[in-house]
Amino acid sequence: MREPVELRRKRILAVVHARGAVKVSSLATELDVSAVTLRRDVEELARTGMLRRGHGVVRPVADDVPARAVPAARSGDTAGDGAAIALVVPERHSYLYETLHGARTALEEAGARITLHIAPQAAGAERPQVERALAAGARGLLISPRWRSAAGEEADYGWLSEVEVPTVVMERRPRPGSALHALDSVCSDHWYGIHLAVDHLISLGHRRLVLAARNDSPTARAIRSAFSEIAASRPEVEDWTVVLSSPNAGPGEPGTREPVPDLTALLRERGVTGAVLHGDEDALMLVQRLTESGIRVPRDCSVVAYDDVVAALGSTALTAVAPPRAEIGRAAAELLLDRLAHPAGTQGPVRRVELLPRLEVRGSTQELIRSAD
Template structure:
């Protein structure tokens, strides 16, 4: 039978008062409950003035124990991002600048392209003494995302998710996060094309990241809801864009899909893939924008094509700054979790025309 919350909090209070201080993870193990449960109990006790909270440590208000030793990385914040993920470079720089302005050092760690790579890195650097963690797990699949929830929730330092939004109601629902409002980004893309008179639109998108999955879902939802859109379809934007690389690519090539749907416009994610797809369209005799208008998503290299691409530009640096600000607020004692979503922009260039 599950122990009543009031009884559990009394046991926590007695244990901490008896020792002077205790680690949250040790209390969770002793009470046989999750770290998240203990954190919530400790938060209630702290709000009632019965305990003092630190980073992973709880101290008694009656007989405070000795302060933990200050370790060399006490003022360092770790950032963990996936290998070969240029999209996040601007976010990292935004976070670094904000942390530096607050007198804190940012230490960057790169997770290799293997499943579960982030966990040992995060656990090691937390054990080394960083005071907070900003992390953008790769999460190629929804299953990989769910598998990371529990251990992320149990880390002993404040964690903020960068360009990631965990599933509502999950154990990470109360974890701070800052990301682009990708639904709104897709709305901007479709609204721009519909405003130019396009009625048949295809999406060529990746399917191997939380951003990609959000964009695909948003495209389908918005396309179905817009009465102006007469027909639409979705395909993969690149051979390696599938969430499971072991599954053979059976998607319809974008040029073939455009012809079968009679599309006059396409949204393409990412814009690196978009530049390559535009080349393939040209080889297939489909000229951009004369025959097909194109909106890229990411705006990392979209302006550099032979035809500069109209693009949705996520606020990458702003997301990084917001992520760092959330962590600084948490370190300053803010208790209420926050989920920040920042709207992207539409950058109109030469790849879209009125039909």
């Protein structure tokens, strides 16, 4: 599915605001966007006053505002004046770019200097980015690792737990008892998000449910676990199942291969009338396929998407669970700034913060219409 224009432009703004000034050619390569598309986006963003254009360079509109200058070192700031805070996020990840935007806003308001490091889509890609940032003198780290599998997540625990600057993990919840359990983190409460989705469907009379979800991120794994637990515990639910949402929604765990069912056939075979679909792009495509197969949304099947990045943009706007993406980034940045403002040993206990998602009810869910016996 082609990336929506508004999301691509959000990614452009995130990089420009984090860097302060970026070459157009470098920006196109970094964001994996054609030069023609990038220039068109830059022209439109400049026209609407959201960034400034120069000779082959783009800058944020606030580039000349004194608040962007690096402040004098605060009490307990041992890295020296001008040391930056490093933000590390995966490339081409619209969900986490909104988290990045929230973090960047909070850091800029505090006058902190930022360096953005985008990790490519490869196992272990975050570690070289972090090492590069530390070698350049970063005084703090905000990081959202991709962690496509639980094994890949575990592989990063050792080196990330040994980073020698204050670190906050954004929108990730390290495994309890792991080496990162005692690392500051700020995350959405995905259990609660799935609770909202299931409870909404049950309240509308739906009793046979399916979760069609990804299996290539910590969020996906948390959603799958929560759905299984909640659906099994609700006596109203007569039947439920969890399936992979699309062929590219894996790979899941090494050595495993999860089949991708025909969702249309599955809904008919099991009499499913309520579906939770993760993430938004897969959800929109699945709804299109259901419609093409004669399953009407929401008359025949109510659908709740999980992510709410582009869920409202479909021909039928999707009811969606909306994790507080920008607020996660802001809370993580504020926590890191608090760590940096206090000398080591006076910073208080480690904090594992969870923020609750909300449910945005739109046109893809309705009360179940039962046929007459």
